[in-house]
Structure formats: C-alpha cells, structure tokens
Amino acid sequence: MALVRRTPDGADGGGARRDLSPREAACAVAGRLADRGHVAYFAGGCVRDALLKLEPADYDIATSATPEEIRAVFRSSRGVGESFGVNLIRLGGRTIEVATFRSEGEYTDGRRPSHVTFSSAEADARRRDFSINGLFEDPRTGKVIDFVGGQADLAAGLLRAIDDPDRRMQEDRLRTLRAARFAARFSLKVDPVTEAAVVKYAPDLAGVSRERVGVEFRRMMDHPSRSVAAELIERWGLDAGCLGESNSTGPLVRLSGVGEVTPFFAALAAWRLDRAGRTPPAGSGAWHRALMLSNRERDDFTSTLESVAAIDASWDASTVSARKRLAAQSTFAASLAIAAAANPDRGREVRAEVESLEGSHGGVAPDPFVTGHDLIAMGAVPGPLFKELLDSLYDAQLEGQVVTREEAHIRARSRLADVKN
Numbered sequence: 001m002a003l004v005r006r007t008p009d010g011a012d013g014g015g016a017r018r019d020l021s022p023r024e025a026a027c028a029v030a031g032r033l034a035d036r037g038h039v040a041y042f043a044g045g046c047v048r049d050a051l052l053k054l055e056p057a058d059y060d061i062a063t064s065a066t067p068e069e070i071r072a073v074f075r076s077s078r079g080v081g082e083s084f085g086v087n088l089i090r091l092g093g094r095t096i097e098v099a100t101f102r103s104e105g106e107y108t109d110g111r112r113p114s115h116v117t118f119s120s121a122e123a124d125a126r127r128r129d130f131s132i133n134g135l136f137e138d139p140r141t142g143k144v145i146d147f148v149g150g151q152a153d154l155a156a157g158l159l160r161a162i163d164d165p166d167r168r169m170q171e172d173r174l175r176t177l178r179a180a181r182f183a184a185r186f187s188l189k190v191d192p193v194t195e196a197a198v199v200k201y202a203p204d205l206a207g208v209s210r211e212r213v214g215v216e217f218r219r220m221m222d223h224p225s226r227s228v229a230a231e232l233i234e235r236w237g238l239d240a241g242c243l244g245e246s247n248s249t250g251p252l253v254r255l256s257g258v259g260e261v262t263p264f265f266a267a268l269a270a271w272r273l274d275r276a277g278r279t280p281p282a283g284s285g286a287w288h289r290a291l292m293l294s295n296r297e298r299d300d301f302t303s304t305l306e307s308v309a310a311i312d313a314s315w316d317a318s319t320v321s322a323r324k325r326l327a328a329q330s331t332f333a334a335s336l337a338i339a340a341a342a343n344p345d346r347g348r349e350v351r352a353e354v355e356s357l358e359g360s361h362g363g364v365a366p367d368p369f370v371t372g373h374d375l376i377a378m379g380a381v382p383g384p385l386f387k388e389l390l391d392s393l394y395d396a397q398l399e400g401q402v403v404t405r406e407e408a409h410i411r412a413r414s415r416l417a418d419v420k421n
C-alpha cells in the first residue's frame, strides 16, 4: 500500500496515510465541500455505473461552489479549463475532478460552447449528453437526483439524448460517436428520435477535432463491446467521420472474434480486414491520420495486417525459419487471434504448429549463434552482403542445420572465404 504525503486540509502534501479507494477519496472531497455549506454531488458516469452495479472508472463531482470557493477549501486544487469551472483535487493518492454546476452557452461551431455560465444542479444535468449520463448522487445520503429521466431510461435499457436530440447532436457532433460507445458498452436500445438525430449529423463528425474523436474511439476499441460499437458506427454512417473512409462490406467476424482483451492496434487491424472483404488492404490507409495514430501504433497496425496475410495465404508454403521469424514478432499473437477469428480450424493448426516450433532447435527466437560483431571480428565489412550472410546463418540455426555456436562460426568463416575468392 503506497504512503502519501498530505497537507493539514487532507490533500496530499503532509503526514503519511494509506491511499484511499477512488470512491473514498471522492466521498472525502464531497464531504469537505458539504461541510462548508456547498452542494456537492457525484455526477455523470460514476452514478450511472454504480446503478448498473459496475465499478466506476473514476468519480467526478459537481458542486455549487465556485472555482474560487473550491480553491478556498482545497489548497491542492489545480484549475484545468478554468473558464469551465473545472478543478482537479489530489486527495488520498487520487485525483478527483470537481466542477462547478454550469450551463453552456450557444454552440456556434458544432464543437464547443461559446461560453459557460455557473448555474444550478438542474441546468448542469441538462447540458449533459444522454439521460443515463445526466444523473447525480448525494454521497452523504446515497440518494440519486434525477432531473432528466435517466433512471427510467437506465432501467428500460434506453439511450436517449437529454431534451431535444436534434439540437444536442447539432451542438456537439462528437455526441454522435459517444452514442455508439454508450449504446454498445451497456447494450442499450437507442431511442428512435435520438438515432435519427445521430444519423442526420453523422456526416458532420468529420469537423470535430481529431484529438476528441481519437479519445472516444480508443475508449470504444478498448472495451469488449468494440464490435457492437463498430457495427453502429457503420450503420449510422459515422465511419467516414472517424476513419476517413466509408466502405463496410458485411459482418465483423474478426473484430467480434479477437477476444475480450485486445490491443488497440489489433482491434484496428481486425476491423480493417473485416471492412476490406476479399481484398487484403495494403498499409494503414487513411486511418493513420484520421485516428492520429502514434508511429508505434501505426507500425504495429501495419505489421499485424501483414502477419495476418502471411498466416492466411503463405503459411503452408513457408520454410521453418520463415514461420519462426513470423511467430517471433511482437504482433504475432494478435495476428493469429485475428486469423483464427475468421478461420478457427486454421487458427488451431497454426497454433499447434507454433507450439511445436517453440520446442524445436532453441525455439522461435533463439539468440543468434553469429552476430554482426562476430562477423566484423572475422574481417567482414558491413553492407548488403553482410546482412544477407547474417540472415542466412540465422535461418540455418532456426532450421536446425547448425546446432552449436562453433558449427555456426565455422560456417560463417567458410562463407566469408567464398565471398573473398
């Protein structure tokens, strides 16, 4: 258990105490605001998750206290998006977001409000996107405060935009993508008026910042419900706005079969292959830019596409060394899961074979008997031939044609002599 330093107000910075759970820390923050006479509620996702008997990822607090009043209570408070009244409080080893009740002004550009006004709890509930996200809980009594019919919708399994769905989607087009995320994650039916508004504003998602889209998209792909979200994205025509292309061809067998825990790059590769139908896609296409992938993500994404193609098309014709080289790649496990999702028999075959390769001649990725340093010590000069020689020596090792370091070094010297003559 980590020890944290705290100031006398209980925020981190002085004497040592144990870390609090996220809920304990949020209760402590809300309690301290309430002690000073402010209204302080748990807000949004954490209330929804608790009602669904899920463990909330984090706790947000909405309060009647102004940013100044929040700072007077917590010396550790750090303003983020000051104009929105949002503060971060460090307490018990946790960071809790505390935001003043606010309503939002006109959305002039479909992306962000022109200004915000500090206001009542009810107005703060009504500025939120969906009724299930518009709930408050008074942590002192456990009572849910519901201005937007969120509890009834949650009980009915319904995703519904608060107030006028058309206006809410028009105000902030990211909400169209969030609709897919929440409907998928909680297996919700979508209110028809809300769905019509999502479809209407779907083409405008392209105007939303790539960063915001990327964050929502990753949250969607990191969850086991990713293929349901992807189906909704395609059905509602949101794919052009988030992937930079629109060409779905049918069922998402790979994306739905990759397994609950799947790295982001693998989910992307599975979905891209599902969308490509019979033509294997070359490279990451427009997705790289559309989703602002890091170089690492893009490399893993393309390497997965290539490995799946190799498993599907050329595994049987490959040499033992080529199979071992493929199986040694960091993206191989994910690639095999994707190939197996589309063709389970083939997946089983390849998996069994990789197991046997792991037990043969030092496994799939043994340390090479001959390194570049060894070749240089033997008088070789780095260049294309040098690389070729190293590769062929390693292949011989993977194939079991040479089984000791000595043998490999003899072979290396004789090859070098051949080249020189």
Ligand code: ATP
Binding pocket: 043, 044, 045, 046, 057, 060, 127, 128, 129, 130, 133, 134, 172, 174, 175, 219
């Ligand atoms: P998660 O558990 O995935 O974090 P969440 O409901 O907490 O879900 P967040 O994106 O963290 O979702 O946002 C917190 C809360 O802020 C939401 O529950 C919702 O009330 C409100 N909110 C967030 N984004 C928007 C938006 N674009 N428009 C309106 N309200 C929003």
Ligand code: MG
Binding pocket: 045, 057, 058
């Ligand atoms: Mg959240």
